[in-house]
Amino acid sequence: DGGITQSPKYLFRKEGQNVTLSCEQNLNHDAMYWYRQDPGQGLRLIYYSQIVNDFQKGDIAEGYSVSREKKESFPLTVTSAQKNPTAFYLCASSPGQNSPLHFGNGTRLTVT
Amino acid sequence: AQKVTQAQTEISVVEKEDVTLDCVYETRDTTYYLFWYKQPPSGELVFLIRRNSFDEQNEISGRYSWNFQKSTSSFNFTITASQVVDSAVYFCALSEAGWRGYQKVTFGIGTKLQVIP
Numbered sequence: 001d002g003g004i005t006q007s008p009k010y011l012f013r014k015e016g017q018n019v020t021l022s023c024e025q026n027l028n029h030d031a032m033y034w035y036r037q038d039p040g041q042g043l044r045l046i047y048y049s050q051i052v053n054d055f056q057k058g059d060i061a062e063g064y065s066v067s068r069e070k071k072e073s074f075p076l077t078v079t080s081a082q083k084n085p086t087a088f089y090l091c092a093s094s095p096g097q098n099s100p101l102h103f104g105n106g107t108r109l110t111v112t
Numbered sequence: 113a114q115k116v117t118q119a120q121t122e123i124s125v126v127e128k129e130d131v132t133l134d135c136v137y138e139t140r141d142t143t144y145y146l147f148w149y150k151q152p153p154s155g156e157l158v159f160l161i162r163r164n165s166f167d168e169q170n171e172i173s174g175r176y177s178w179n180f181q182k183s184t185s186s187f188n189f190t191i192t193a194s195q196v197v198d199s200a201v202y203f204c205a206l207s208e209a210g211w212r213g214y215q216k217v218t219f220g221i222g223t224k225l226q227v228i229p
Contacts, residue, residue, distance in 0.1 A: 031215060040121070042203065042221035043157075050214055090157065097215045098145045098207050100159040108155075 002027045006091050006104035013085075013111050021076045021107045023091035030094075032074040033101065036060060037088040046089075049074055078109065085111045114139045116206050118220035125194050126228050133189045133223045135204030141165075145207040146180065146187045151222070152200045163187065194227045201225070 004025045013019045025032065031050050035043040045058030049068040063082025068074055074093075078085045088108050092101040115138040125131045137146065148160040161171060163180050171178050175192045191198055201222045208216050 033217075035219075040221060042118075043219040045217070048214060056214065088155065090155075092157075094215060097209060098162075098164070099215075100147060100162055101149075101157070101217065102159070103149075103157040106155040 004091055004093055004102055004104035006089075006107050008107060009105065011107055011109045013109070015111055016080045017111075018077055018079050019085075019109065019111075021078070021089055021091075021109070023074045023076065023104060024072055025074075025091075025093045025102075025104075026072060027093055027095070027102060028071070029102070030071070030096070032068070033092040033094070034058075034064075034066065034074070034076045035090045035092065037090060037106075043090065046076065078111075085109060114141075114144075114206050114208055114216070114218045116204050116218050116220035118204055118223050120223045121221065122224045122226070124226045124228060127196060128193050130190060130192050131194050131225065131227075133191075133202050133204075133225065135187045135189065135220060137185050137187065137204070137206045139206060139208060141208045143209070147205040147207065147217075148178065148187075148189050149203045149205065150200045151203065157203065160189075191225075194225075196227050196229055199225060199227045 007022045033048045034046040044060050046064050047066040049055035065077045090106045091104045117136045144165045146163045149157040151157045177190045179188045201224045203222045204220045206218045
């Protein structure tokens with residue numbers, strides 16, 4: 001079955017360390033997205049990508065970086081510059097404009 | 113700028129009661145799409161419905177129904193005869209064409225629904 005795989009489900013890091021969250025899709029979707037979810041704040045867009053080697057900052061990109069070297073993969077790196085990285089991170093993909101987003105199961109990152 | 117407001121942060125109902133989740137949106141575009149997603153405790157958001165700005169017809173799918181009113185910029189979601197399995201966080205979202213054709217999706221903060229047996 002096609003879908004989006006995020007790994008790991010839970011991730012723990014010490015403050016000051018960079019950490020990379022994985023997102024892989026086999027839906028053949030062009031667009032991919034990273035969202036951050038915090039209690040009481042809904043989903044906020046971090047980065048999005050329409051095609052390979054092209055990506056754009058979302059509303060809260062500071063302290064994050066991404067790459068899109070393959071259509072199937074859109075990893076997110078949370079850098080030490082991110083002031084409050086503890087959150088639930090969701091990756092999504094879409095086959096086209098105004099189509100529903102398909103989401104992964106998320107990665108819960110805890111930084112202490 | 114686009115905005116989605118879900119004023120109800122948490123709702124509790126007893127099983128078999130009907131419940132309506134409110135969604136109010138703001139946009140300057142004449143063409144846009146509205147969505148509802150369900151997020152069960154497992155974390156993955158599941159798509160429920162999409163409605164475009166030119167289609168104000170209400171929709172019913174089993175126990176779920178949606179009421180879209182452009183005059184009040186609302187897209188409300190009703191669950192009839194609620195069940196414990198309906199317990200989840202529900203998100204309303206608005207999609208517009210963004211820069212270079214990118215899809216810009218704005219989510220509300222979500223409404224947490226608890227259905228009590």
